[in-house]
Amino acid sequence: MTQVPADSYVTEDGRTIGPTVMEMKNITLRFGGVKAITDISFDIREGEIRAIIGPNGAGKSSMLNVISGFYVPQEGEVWYKGAKRPAMKPYQVAQQGIARTFQNIALFEGMSVLDNVMTGRLRQMNANLIQQALWKGRAEKEEVENRAFVEKIIDFLEIQHIRKTPVGRLPYGLKKRVELARALAAEPSILLLDEPMAGMNVEEKEDMSRFILDMNDEFGTTIALIEHDMGVVMDLSDRVVVMDYGKKIGDGTPDEVRNNQDVIDAYLGVAHD
C-alpha cells in the first residue's frame, strides 16, 4: 500500500489531498467606506476542490480578486507555497501558476478555439524572439510540445469539433468550456473559477460539474471556485468557505457547512443585528 505523507489525506473517493498550497491570513479589503472583506482567513490544500460561497454582495468576487492579485488588501497576508507573497501585479501572480476564468467570459472572440487555448500556454513558451531566430529547432520543438498539450486538453474537454471555429460564434456554454480549456492549458498550480455555472441551464451545469471533477481527478489540479448558488457546489467540493456581509461565517466539509446555523440563516435571509 502506498504511504500517505503525514500532511496529506485520502478522500472517500480515493483522491489524495496534499499540504496547504495557499493561505489567506486575516484579509481585510475596503473600498472607501465599504468593507468588502473583514478579517478572513482560510487555506487551500493541494489537489482539493475548495469553494467560496455566499449570498449576493458577500465579498466572494473581492476574495477571488485578492487571490489573483487584482486587489491588494489593506490588511492581511497571502501565503503561497510556504512563502509570504509580496505585492504583485496580476500577471506576476499568473506567472506563479495561478490561472483564472472570469464571470463575463474574457476570450478573443475573433480567434479560433485552438488559438484561444494556445494563449493559455504563454507561460510555458520560453523561447523568446531572438532565440526563435537563432535556435529555430528549439523554438519548433517547444511549439510542437505546447501544441500536443493543448490538443490533449481540447480532447479532454470534448471541444475537438469546434477547434477551428471562431469563439464569437459559439453558444455560452461552449464558450465557458473554452475558457476552462485555456486556463487548464497553463497547467496551473491553482485554478480559480469565477462562478463557473452562472447563467447555465441544468444540463450545462451538470456538464460543467463533471468537467471540474474530471479535471481535478485527471490532472490533479487544485481548484478554488466562487459560487453564489449553494446547491451546485455541495456535491463538488471537498471543503467550503461561507461568506456573508464580508465575514466568514462557516468553513468545513459540505456536511458541516450545510448544518451550520449561521449559514442556514444567511441563505434564508435572516436579519442581521
Ligand SMILES: Nc1ncnc2c1ncn2[C@@H]1O[C@H](COP(=O)(O)OP(=O)(O)OP(=O)(O)O)[C@@H](O)[C@H]1O
Ligand atoms: N470595485 C468596487 N468598488 C466599490 N465597492 C465594491 C467594489 N467591488 C465590490 N464592492 C462592494 O464590496 C461588497 C462585496 O462585493 P463582491 O462583488 O465581492 O460580492 P460577491 O459576493 O461577489 O457578490 P455577487 O454574488 O453579487 O457577485 C459589496 O458591498 C460591493 O458593493
